Amino acid sequence: MLLHVRNVLTAAEVAGARGVLAAAPWGEGRLTAGEQAALAKHNHQLPEACEAAQQLQQVVLRGLERNALFFSATLPKQISPPLFNRYGGAADRFDDHVDSAVRYLRNGAGRVRTDISCTLFLTEPEDYEGGELVINDVSGEKRVKLPAGDMVIYPGTSVHRVEPVTRGYRTASFFWIQSMVRSDEQRRLLFDMDAHLRSLRGTVGETQPAVVGLTGTYHNLLRLWADV
Numbered sequence: 524m525l526l527h528v529r530n531v532l533t534a535a536e537v538a539g540a541r542g543v544l545a546a547a548p549w550g551e552g553r554l555t556a557g558e559q560a561a562l563a564k565h566n567h568q569l570p571e572a573c574e575a576a577q578q579l580q581q582v583v584l585r586g587l588e589r590n591a592l593f594f595s596a597t598l599p600k601q602i603s604p605p606l607f608n609r610y611g612g613a614a615d616r617f618d619d620h621v622d623s624a625v626r627y628l629r630n631g632a633g634r635v636r637t638d639i640s641c642t643l644f645l646t647e648p649e650d651y652e653g654g655e656l657v658i659n660d661v662s663g664e665k666r667v668k669l670p671a672g673d674m675v676i677y678p679g680t681s682v683h684r685v686e687p688v689t690r691g692y693r694t695a696s697f698f699w700i701q702s703m704v705r706s707d708e709q710r711r712l713l714f715d716m717d718a719h720l721r722s723l724r725g726t727v728g729e730t731q732p733a734v735v736g737l738t739g740t741y742h743n744l745l746r747l748w749a750d751v
Contacts, residue, residue: 524711525660525677526596531586531643532672540579540645541671544607544694547575552608552617563618566685569607571629580605583643583696595717596676598710600751601701603628603635605643610654610685611692617685624679626699637679637699638707644669644695651691658683676700678707703749713748716741 532540552566569576583605587593603626610616626635642656648668656667656675659682667675677683679699704710720741723734 524596524707524714525658525665525675526592527667527669528590528593528596528674528676530672531590531593531674532582532645533586534672536582536586537645537671540582541694543575543579544569544609544645547607548573549609552614563620563684565616565618566614567609571604571606576607579607579696583698586643593674593676596710596714597639597700598703598713598745598749599700600703601633601635603637603699605696605698607645607694607696609692609694610688611651615653615689616687619682619684621682622679622699635699636701636705638702638705639676639700640679640681640683640697641674641676641700642667642695642697643672643674644693645671646692646694647671651693652689653686654688654693655686656683657686680707703751704745705750706748709744709748713741713745716744 547569549567550570552568553564569579584602587602622637622640624637626637628634647670654668658665658667658675658677660677665677669675685693702710704713716737720734720737723731723737727734729735
């Protein structure tokens with residue numbers, strides 16, 4: 524499932540993050556890529572252990588925690604610590620690649636199966652040219668360039684790339700989610716059911732027998748499919 528999640532960060536949080544990133548110690552992006560992806564990766568990345576990265580990780584995680592749509596769509600079991608990248612100048616693109624199936628966390632802190640890939644945009648679209656995230660979806664290529672503070676989620680199995688940035692700089696946070704529900708198809712069904720239930724509750728209330736029954740069906744499916 525490919526989904527645009529709006530307003531993960533507020534305008535004030537985006538401005539604060541961009542201030543931190545402007546003074547951050549950017550490093551070579553390909554150092555954290557897998558063997559194949561390293562050949563395609565041409566960008567800069569914030570070192571995971573630096574103070575700026577640690578500070579901004581908490582900002583992103585707080586934004587995710589308060590976003591109900593994000594939880595409904597991803598059903599997160601584990602979220603890898605958010606990373607931060609920058610495209611522009613000579614380090615301007617990331618050619619076609621597939622994310623590694625398992626992300627090994629820093630300092631032996633465990634691992635995350637990359638069911639879902641996430642990109643949270645931190646630069647406004649008008650501030651740079653190019654830089655679209657291009658995702659090969661079942662229905663064809665999807666080109667994504669979102670307002671700062673918005674995020675796209677998409678299957679970790681997708682071939683994707685970042686187009687060359689020809690003016691300005693594009694900064695973003697990216698990370699992966701291991702979902703309680705491994706199957707993308709099952710997650711989509713649960714997400715659709717949850718969306719319809721929320722709409723129905725807004726129309727007829729919480730206590731109608733049909734709403735109670737469908738809520739039970741949702742949770743029984745989640746109980747059947749979830750690995751917690």
